[in-house]
Amino acid sequence: NAGVTQTPKFQVLKTGQSMTLQCAQDMNHEYMSWYRQDPGMGLRLIHYSVGAGITDQGEVPNGYNVSRSTTEDFPLRLLSAAPSQTSVYFCASSFTGAYGYTFGSGTRLTVV
Amino acid sequence: EDKVVQSPLSLVVHEGDTVTLNCSYEVTNFRSLLWYKQEKKAPTFLFMLTSSGIEKKSGRLSSILDKKELFSILNITATQTGDSAVYLCAVDPAQGAQKLVFGQGTRLTINP
Numbered sequence: 001n002a003g004v005t006q007t008p009k010f011q012v013l014k015t016g017q018s019m020t021l022q023c024a025q026d027m028n029h030e031y032m033s034w035y036r037q038d039p040g041m042g043l044r045l046i047h048y049s050v051g052a053g054i055t056d057q058g059e060v061p062n063g064y065n066v067s068r069s070t071t072e073d074f075p076l077r078l079l080s081a082a083p084s085q086t087s088v089y090f091c092a093s094s095f096t097g098a099y100g101y102t103f104g105s106g107t108r109l110t111v112v
Numbered sequence: 113e114d115k116v117v118q119s120p121l122s123l124v125v126h127e128g129d130t131v132t133l134n135c136s137y138e139v140t141n142f143r144s145l146l147w148y149k150q151e152k153k154a155p156t157f158l159f160m161l162t163s164s165g166i167e168k169k170s171g172r173l174s175s176i177l178d179k180k181e182l183f184s185i186l187n188i189t190a191t192q193t194g195d196s197a198v199y200l201c202a203v204d205p206a207q208g209a210q211k212l213v214f215g216q217g218t219r220l221t222i223n224p
Contacts, residue, residue: 033212
């Protein structure tokens, strides 16, 4: 039981490049979310999903796309990276959404 | 706009001291308040509070919610260096727990 697995752990991108941050969970959780964490701002919700095939926007969705084709996977795509997207990204999952979320270990992304 | 504010933002104490961390919130609807501990990587779940006046306790950590005054406190007694971390407060605004609203976090440092 690995919990929530995020890859890669670190990534450096050039402005304008695209990439996908991977998130997988093996707990059969329906709810999955992506957050970004910036200094002094806590965690902010980017996109979330309440089940396979269902996604919606959070607080800061611009510049990011998601899809949820399976219960296990919830990838986050950066379409055209910008320096403002330099951040630590966390994926989280929950069985019902009514209890505490389990977070992945994060991806530290730097856009130069 | 839903908002969660934590105070203090930073706190440095000596081992053995007792600390109180604060979390106030303004949300349109409220379902629960959650506390997380974040060391180097992923936030780990501590407590979920839904009812006023009922203390949740785990070892030296305890937390209570006041839904009338819209705040929660997290107490840590007999602090240890291993308690050093960022403590995050989040509110589930009853739009679905996939849309947690986080505070900025309190960075707690315990000196030996």
